[in-house]
Amino acid sequence: MTPDLRALVPQVLGVLVRRGLDFATAEDAVQDALVEALRTWPDDPPRDPRAWLVTVAWRRFLDAQRSETARRRREEAVDVEPGEVPGTDDSLWLYFLCAHPSLSSSSAVALTLRAVGGLTTRQIASAFLVPEATMAQRISRAKRTIAGARLDTPGDVGTVLRVLYLVFTEGHSGDVDLAAEAVRLTRQLHAAIDHPEVAGLLALMLLHAARRPARFAADGSLVPLAAQDRSLWDTVLITEGVAVLQWALSRDRLGEYQAQAAIAALHADAPSTAETDWVQVVEWYDELVALTDNPVARLNRAVAVGEADGPRAGLAALAPLDPALPRYAAVAAHLHEADGDRARAAELYAEAARVSTNTAERDHLARQAARLRI
Structure with a gap:
């Protein structure tokens, strides 16, 4: 799907939800419209792509209704021609819906990529290195979970930002660069709010x-x-x-x-x-710790303290923290090496390598341990 077409997905989806469709039904209708667009637009591009998608998606929804009476009621309630599509952009509301508190982090990320990002299920599955069927089930469960949620109250910006940051930290795998996708989506959100x-x-x-x-x-x-x-x-x-x-x-x-x-x-x-400017870095970590009291922020602050005030000061800042924290052993190894204790640093690098879940990081830590043992 081209970036221009993908950018229209949340707008069209938002219009359908505003008209009263539940999220899952609206999303299915939009996907049908996108398939039709990919088939017909190369030979016959519409003057107003957004209005075209809204019209086709709405018709696909109406065609899917078995009851002619229900069809007639919906057509009479909302009889909008392409030129009459409201100009509001509902993308912002979709961010909040996809970051619904009832969803797990992984489901919120997948749904954001599908509904706001416009990625296909196959692309999302490839990025997360899971089978397409598994990702399809995850997205379907997420859509069912928020089926009754309405777009009539402001959402939590903090939750939306956490979801976008999770997308960014997934990085790149398969044929989708999730870091670039996260930047694109965050730019869009920045323009809207x-x-x-x-x-x-x-x-x-x-x-x-x-x-x-x-x-x-x-x-x-x-x-x-x-x-x-x-x-x-x-x-x-x-x-x-x-x-x-x-x-x-x-x-x-x-x-x-x-x-x-x-x-x-x-x-x-x-x-x-x-x-x-490590002194200023420490000052910003102080601000971050004051805002979040996040142990990972305290861990990174210990590294900065070690650079600003010497490795022993860094070790002192590290001492109150839980050794079970991710990267604790790696930070301790770095500070002990800077303090001249190569043997202890080698032990800690090896320990950090054993518990690392990232292949590139694990190999790097193992090389560090081997370097100090020579």
């Missing part, structure tokens, strides 16, 4: 995406931040990310995504790890 945390998340995504070309070597191995070739970073994305962040911070309504983006901006601005 005046909210500094939406801008903060967009800035964070852009700044992280800017570093992607340098994150992996030619052989697929992970390249840590300190060893990355910063000339490979995308300066256009960095410039845009910083500008979006500055706008968000100017609203004086600090949130966790803005704080994370500020940290990413400091890394992006530094010529090297050694030249990073």
Whole structure:
């Protein structure tokens, strides 16, 4: 599906739901209309693609009704011709619906990609490395779960942003670049809603995406931040990310995504790890911890403290944290190595490699352990 066609999906879906269709029925009708569009548009493109999709989807819905009486009532209740389609964009409401609190994180992500992103079930399944039938069942269950939910009350922006961030962190697999898709969807949300945390998340995504070309070597191995070739970073994305962040911070309504983006901006601005303004990084982590009290934020803060005030200060900041935290052993290994304790660092790198669930990260940690044992 072309990006232009995909961008119309949430708008058309929103119109049908506004007309009274439940989410699952509306989504099925839109998918039927998209199939027809792919078949006919190359030879006979419509003057108003959005109105065309609404009309065809609505007719597909009407054709699916078995009762002629029910059909007549619906046609009489909403008799809208292509030129009369309301101009409002319901994409924003769909974000909130797909991030419904009754859905699991995985279901919310899948439904967002399908309904708002316009991806096919096959594409979503490929991205998550699961069979298409499994993903189809997941999406169907999600649609049934929210079948009775209405688009008549504001949703929780924080939940929507968490879903989008989950999409971003899935990265790339199969034929769908989920990180790029998350940036596209967040741009769309930023254009629809005046909210500094939406801008903060967009800035964070852009700044992280800017570093992607340098994150992996030619052989697929992970390249840590300190060893990355910063000339490979995308300066256009960095410039845009910083500008979006500055706008968000100017609203004086600090949130966790803005704080994370500020940290990413400091890394992006530094010529090297050694030249990073680590004191300011620690200050932003202090803000982030105050906002969220997130143990992962405290873990990352320990790394920054180690850079700003020395490895023993970093170890002291690490000491109160739960060793069962993801990446705890890796952070401890880094700080012990910086403090000169190579033997303990090697043990911790090996331990971190054993518990890592990411292949590239596991291989990197194992190499670190082997390097220190030579």
